[in-house]
Amino acid sequence: MKELSDYIREINDFPKEGIQFKDITTLLQDPKGTELCLNTLLELLDGEKIDKVVGMESRGFFFGTLLAQKLNAGFVPVRKKGKLPYTTINEVYALEYGTDTIEIHIDAIKKGERVLIHDDVLATGGTAKATCKLIERLGGEIVQCNFIMKLDFLNGEEKLSGYNVKSALSY
Numbered sequence: 001m002k003e004l005s006d007y008i009r010e011i012n013d014f015p016k017e018g019i020q021f022k023d024i025t026t027l028l029q030d031p032k033g034t035e036l037c038l039n040t041l042l043e044l045l046d047g048e049k050i051d052k053v054v055g056m057e058s059r060g061f062f063f064g065t066l067l068a069q070k071l072n073a074g075f076v077p078v079r080k081k082g083k084l085p086y087t088t089i090n091e092v093y094a095l096e097y098g099t100d101t102i103e104i105h106i107d108a109i110k111k112g113e114r115v116l117i118h119d120d121v122l123a124t125g126g127t128a129k130a131t132c133k134l135i136e137r138l139g140g141e142i143v144q145c146n147f148i149m150k151l152d153f154l155n156g157e158e159k160l161s162g163y164n165v166k167s168a169l170s171y
């Protein structure tokens with residue numbers, strides 16, 4: 001039987017030299033792989049009640065939406081600056097060179113709502129940390145940050161210390 005890691009394609013030197021890109025399009029192409037991934041992510045949550053699943057642009061949208069549907073929760077996209085049409089709040093975070101800005105709609109999370117954060121890959125943790133800040137500014141309670149994969153050599157989990165971080169696979 002195929003394992004979850006078998007569905008993920010690794011591409012060397014994309015988008016630049018030295019990066020090994022974890023490609024989930026091969027996982028998404030396969031309904032068995034997608035089901036396996038979704039069930040694994042749900043198991044990591046261990047039955048916690050969730051009001052909103054927040055997915056990060058753009059690969060966090062795929063399983064974020066599927067998770068929300070399974071959990072009978074709403075889905076909320078966090079997007080790069082300038083993409084969301086309604087009133088937003090934003091967070092600026094550091095990249096290797098320069099900064100990036102992500103946004104969330106101001107009415108996307110209500111005070112006290114229980115939130116699951118989801119993305120495909122936890123790398124340095126910058127995106128996830130900024131997402132946590134956005135949710136907390138809106139009064140949401142972060143139940144778990146959940147990823148398909150985490151890249152341990154980039155220490156993203158350290159940046160998320162204090163949060164419940166779970167990942168289906170570790171590299």
Ligand code: AMP
Pocket residue numbers: 019020021022023056057058059119120121122123124125126127128156
């Ligand atoms: P970071 O903020 O450094 O944790 O980066 C997380 C974001 O970058 C996620 O949205 C990932 O989709 C993407 N990402 C970072 N590294 C990789 C990688 N090696 N393969 C695929 N996606 C990656």
